[in-house]
Amino acid sequence: MSDETTTLLIFGASGDLTSRLLLPGLGTLLAVEPERKVRVVGAAREAISKQEWHDKVRTAMESAELPEERIEQLLTSAVYYQADVLQQEELDSVLADLEGPIVMYFALPPQISIKLSALLEKMDLPADTRLALEKPFGHDPESAAEFNAQLLRVVPESHIHRVDHFIGVATVLNLMGVRFANRLMEPIWNSEHIERVDINYDETLALEGRAGYYDGAGALKDMTQSHLLQIMAFFAMEAPARLTADEVQSLKAQVLRATSLWNEDPAVSSRRARYNAGTVDGKEIPDYSSEEGVDPSRETETLAEIVVGIDNARWKNVPFVLRSGKALGEVSKEIIVTFRAPRHLPLGLKDNNQPDRLILQLKPGAVTLELAINAQGDPFALEQKSLSAELGKARMLPYGEVLGGIMDGNALLSIRGDVAEECWRIVDPVLKAWSAGDVPLQEYPAGSDGPEGWGVIPD
Numbered sequence: 001m002s003d004e005t006t007t008l009l010i011f012g013a014s015g016d017l018t019s020r021l022l023l024p025g026l027g028t029l030l031a032v033e034p035e036r037k038v039r040v041v042g043a044a045r046e047a048i049s050k051q052e053w054h055d056k057v058r059t060a061m062e063s064a065e066l067p068e069e070r071i072e073q074l075l076t077s078a079v080y081y082q083a084d085v086l087q088q089e090e091l092d093s094v095l096a097d098l099e100g101p102i103v104m105y106f107a108l109p110p111q112i113s114i115k116l117s118a119l120l121e122k123m124d125l126p127a128d129t130r131l132a133l134e135k136p137f138g139h140d141p142e143s144a145a146e147f148n149a150q151l152l153r154v155v156p157e158s159h160i161h162r163v164d165h166f167i168g169v170a171t172v173l174n175l176m177g178v179r180f181a182n183r184l185m186e187p188i189w190n191s192e193h194i195e196r197v198d199i200n201y202d203e204t205l206a207l208e209g210r211a212g213y214y215d216g217a218g219a220l221k222d223m224t225q226s227h228l229l230q231i232m233a234f235f236a237m238e239a240p241a242r243l244t245a246d247e248v249q250s251l252k253a254q255v256l257r258a259t260s261l262w263n264e265d266p267a268v269s270s271r272r273a274r275y276n277a278g279t280v281d282g283k284e285i286p287d288y289s290s291e292e293g294v295d296p297s298r299e300t301e302t303l304a305e306i307v308v309g310i311d312n313a314r315w316k317n318v319p320f321v322l323r324s325g326k327a328l329g330e331v332s333k334e335i336i337v338t339f340r341a342p343r344h345l346p347l348g349l350k351d352n353n354q355p356d357r358l359i360l361q362l363k364p365g366a367v368t369l370e371l372a373i374n375a376q377g378d379p380f381a382l383e384q385k386s387l388s389a390e391l392g393k394a395r396m397l398p399y400g401e402v403l404g405g406i407m408d409g410n411a412l413l414s415i416r417g418d419v420a421e422e423c424w425r426i427v428d429p430v431l432k433a434w435s436a437g438d439v440p441l442q443e444y445p446a447g448s449d450g451p452e453g454w455g456v457i458p459d
Contacts, residue, residue: 006038008039009098010041011085011108021397022399023056024399027061027064027066033404040079041098043080053080054078086115091123095125101407104130104132113133129159133162141425159409161405164226164415170393171362171365176234178360179235193340194339197319198323199228199235200333201362205326206285209292211291211292215293215298221431227324232255238251248412252419253419258311259308259422262457266434269308270430270433274442275303279446307320308320336357338357341355352381361391364390371384371387
């Protein structure tokens with residue numbers, strides 16, 4: 001951690017992302033690392049007074065239980081600029097008095113971020129300027145490559161942080177620990193012992209007023225293309241010699257380059273569905289297509305599932321099922337590892353026909369091992385018993401971890417440019433098949449488990 005003061009410049013600072021996630025995350029970072037020096041600067045087109053900006057910052061810091069003295073210190077340098085940063089003169093005025101190191105956080109739609117980065121290309125920025133960008137990183141392989149090329153004309157790749165707040169320090173280290181830090185799991189982490197892997201992120205939350213973004217994205221782009229493929233890459237990668245950003249990013253890229261749709265057939269290896277009216281946790285949920293801001297003709301999916309394979313020696317013929325959806329009956333944020341049946345069951349034991357499983361809960365972090373053992377009352381019968389343990393908790397909110405890594409120039413939690421492009425390559429055939437109508441849009445009642453028959457591996 002540097003002794004210098006880092007300027008956190010938030011483009012689009014008047015938006016929900018800043019108030020709800022960025023500033024509270026920063027507060028938890030400063031609570032855990034009180035010696036860190038940060039200046040908070042906001043810029044957006046909306047008019048916000050100095051007092052309103054200070055109130056916004058104060059509220060976030062108080063939610064993180066930051067000491068009053070530290071809050072006052074932060075507010076002495078906190079500034080807000082009303083500016084249209086797509087106008088060169090106004091952008092110049094925002095940057096005129098800022099000194100490095102600067103973290104420019106693009107809390108903006110991707111089409112605005114691309115235009116802004118084109119203006120920054122023409123400017124003489126401090127050498128230690130870093131860019132932080134929210135997903136989506138493009139909307140297909142071509143646009144992702146174009147976006148990456150534009151960003152590289154502003155700063156080098158090592159100074160570009162494509163944010164995935166879903167991947168926090170605790171999540172990554174928990175996966176690494178279970179995978180590499182013991183003799184029980186490490187030798188069986190391959191296709192000889194593992195039959196399939198399911199990565200689920202099912203939410204009970206419905207649209208919740210996010211039609212402006214979500215109806216143009218859908219579950220596949222919002223979660224699978226970004227978060228779930230990143231989790232899969234961490235899960236499936238080879239052992240790094242050390243936990244450095246370059247090494248981990250390269251191993252993730254190696255996994256994704258070997259990944260493709262199961263049987264390379266998007267029509268049978270993907271499913272999509274949209275929720276209709278129902279009840280979730282006692283709350284009435286309207287039909288998705290009738291939600292304010294939704295265009296039913298888009299046929300936006302709220303539940304997506306794809307089956308992919310990783311064509312390498314470790315994972316050959318192991319299906320990875322990635323599923324995410326909204327307005328479902330239960331929350332499921334986990335990786336389920338299903339092991340193959342024992343090679344031999346001694347004659348006389350009664351097989352219970354249930355596989356051994358390892359369940360890694362992502363949020364909250366926990367691990368459960370389900371094993372077949374002798375049943376009580378009948379020693380020749382088998383039953384599944386569970387061994388569970390909680391995993392390490394995060395020290396701060398996800399955006400606190402993200403911001404800390406960016407300020408320190410540590411890209412361990414960021415997404416490298418080629419990795420972002422590979423994720424688009426993997427899902428692009430699915431998007432095209434869905435657009436062509438090759439995969440029907442199914443429906444499910446809000447509060448249900450989703451349509452029947454999902455999770456089946458195609459032949």
